[in-house]
Amino acid sequence: MGAKGRGIGHDGRSGLIEERVVSAIEQMIKQLDGLKGRQKEYSEHVHRLNMIEGWWWASTEFQPRPDQPTHPQSPAIPFIWKWADVGPLVYEMGDPALGVGLGQGAKKAERRVLVLRNPGLGGQYAVTNTFFGDLQLVKKGEIAxxxxxTTTAARFIFDGKGGWTTVEGERAQLAPGDLVINQQLGWHDHGNDGPDDFVFFDVLDIPLLTSLATATWDFDYVKLTGDKDKTAQDLEFPLNHSNNLYQAGGIVPKFVGGSRPDHSPMLSYRWEIVRDTLQRLRKEAGSPYDGIIVEFTNPATGGPVGPTMSICAQLLRPGEKTLAHRHNTNTIYIGAEGKGYTTVGDKRIDWTQWDIYAVPSWHWHEHGNDSTQDAIVYSVSDGPVIEKLGLYCEHRKTRDGKTEFLGWKANRLVSK
Ligand SMILES: [Fe+2]
Ligand SMILES: [Fe+2]
Structure with missing residues (x-):
């Protein structure tokens, strides 16, 4: 008894869906090979109707449900992409003979990226459960x-003096170390007026929005312009407009409005300002778990830069070593200056500038810098989503070796 004739249509697309349903059933049935007699018959019948026993016994063994872990769990693994390994391939993809990207002629910079894939995620285009990451190259004179x-993007500039991004009519002129926030549904194009290659790392909340079946793209800019050769936006604002409006911390203009309330209205955050801020704070005790850590915020609200992303920079001073903690948020780190390390479980991840590494949910981790120079690392986490769900929790080691819990326990918020 197959799925045929059970309400699935017979046009081309539905035919494909039908094939997928049948093959999923066949796969489930195959897994029943160890069963015998009436249990096998019963299970087969259940599976053919696209169901499964919630909890069940296979001969003498109880089968736990894969969707009910007893602690936060991610199939993603802690993993590092070393810039020394991937950087040369990023520049090399500019060779048209390699066929990386999509566009032709004036559009040849279109989608020329290398996508990072966490080895634990089975080939998904994902660095963590919630975040996608890619490295993009825009060569001299090109416009992507x-x-x-619908996804939010954050971009960390790695190389190039003449690179720019225009989002919704505002252009930010960019330099290495700068951060760009691209709000949901904002039209954006990237260009390179400089002599060198323009390279950046994108982080987007694609896997998260895909799981909600709400990640969509609109590549049809022509419909706005009516001109197939017009690939970049006209500028509606002065260069670096939102930096002029919002860059002075604690001082915000009272005469502007209209941006998405849950996204930062500031398009770019400047490396030299981040670095200066961290330096001014270097004599503070900082966080026992993160050193001197600062968050990039929406200057109008004080909230995170977007609804799905918290982005931070942290300074680890020479010789600094933090205490370990673990939390149910997923984080991507990007080395920005110097050399540091993060120990995740029993694995030490040594990083340097432009290395990218993933620390998935609920892994114990601690940061350190055993060099004689400052180490600065960026991070992107999905904390705002977990917090909106009211589910953030954390385990922390104390200086005297105890473990504290922060979060929800028996429906009461435990905070230390
Ligand atoms: Fe994009
Ligand atoms: Fe952490």
């Missing part, structure tokens, strides 16, 4: 054509 999406 305008498009938009």
């Amino acid at each position: 054509p305008s498009h938009r999406h």
Whole structure:
């Protein structure tokens, strides 16, 4: 008894869906090979109707449900992409003979990226459960054509003096170490007026929005312009407009409005300002778990830069070593200056500038710097989502070796 004739249509697309349903059933049935007699018959019948026993016994063994872990769990693994390994391949993809990207002619910079895939995620285009990451190259004189999406993007500039991004009519001129926030559905294009290659790392909340079936793209910028060769937006604001408006911390203009309330209205955050801020704070005790850590915020609200991302920079001073903690948020780290390390479980991840590494949910981790120079690392976490769900929790080691819990326990908030 197959799925045929059970309400699934017979046009081309539905035919594909039908094939997928049948093959999923066949796969489930195959897994029943160890069963015998009436249990096998019963299970087969259940599976053919696209169901499964919630809890069940296979001969003498109880089968736990894969969707009910007893602690936060991610199939993603702690993993590092070393810039020394991947950097040369990023520059090399500029060779048209390699066929990386999509566009032709004036659009040849279109989607020329290398996508990072966490080895624990089975080939998904994902660095963690919730975040996608790619490395993009825009060569001298090129423009990566305008498009938009429901996903939020953060970009960390790695190389190039003449690179820019335009989002919704505002252009930010960018330099290495700068951060760009691309709000949901903002049209954006990237260009390079400089002599060198323009390279940046994108982080987007694609896997999260895909799980909600709400990640969509719009590549059809032509429909706005009516001109197939017009790939970049006209500028509607002065260069670096939102930096002029919002860059002075604690002082915000009272005469502007209209941006998405849950996204930062500031398009770019400057490396020299981040670095200066961290330096000014270097004599503070800082966080026992993160050293001197600062968050990039929405200057109008004080909230995170977007609804799904918290982005931080942290300074680890020479010889500094933090205490260990673990939390149910997923984090991508990006080395920005110097050399440091993060020990995740029993694995030490040594990082240097532009190395990218993933620390998935609920892994114990601690940071350190055993060099004689400062180490600065960026991070992107999905904390705002977990916090909106009211589910953030954390285990922390104390200086005297105890473990504290922060979060929800028996429906009461435990805070230390
Ligand atoms: Fe994009
Ligand atoms: Fe942490």
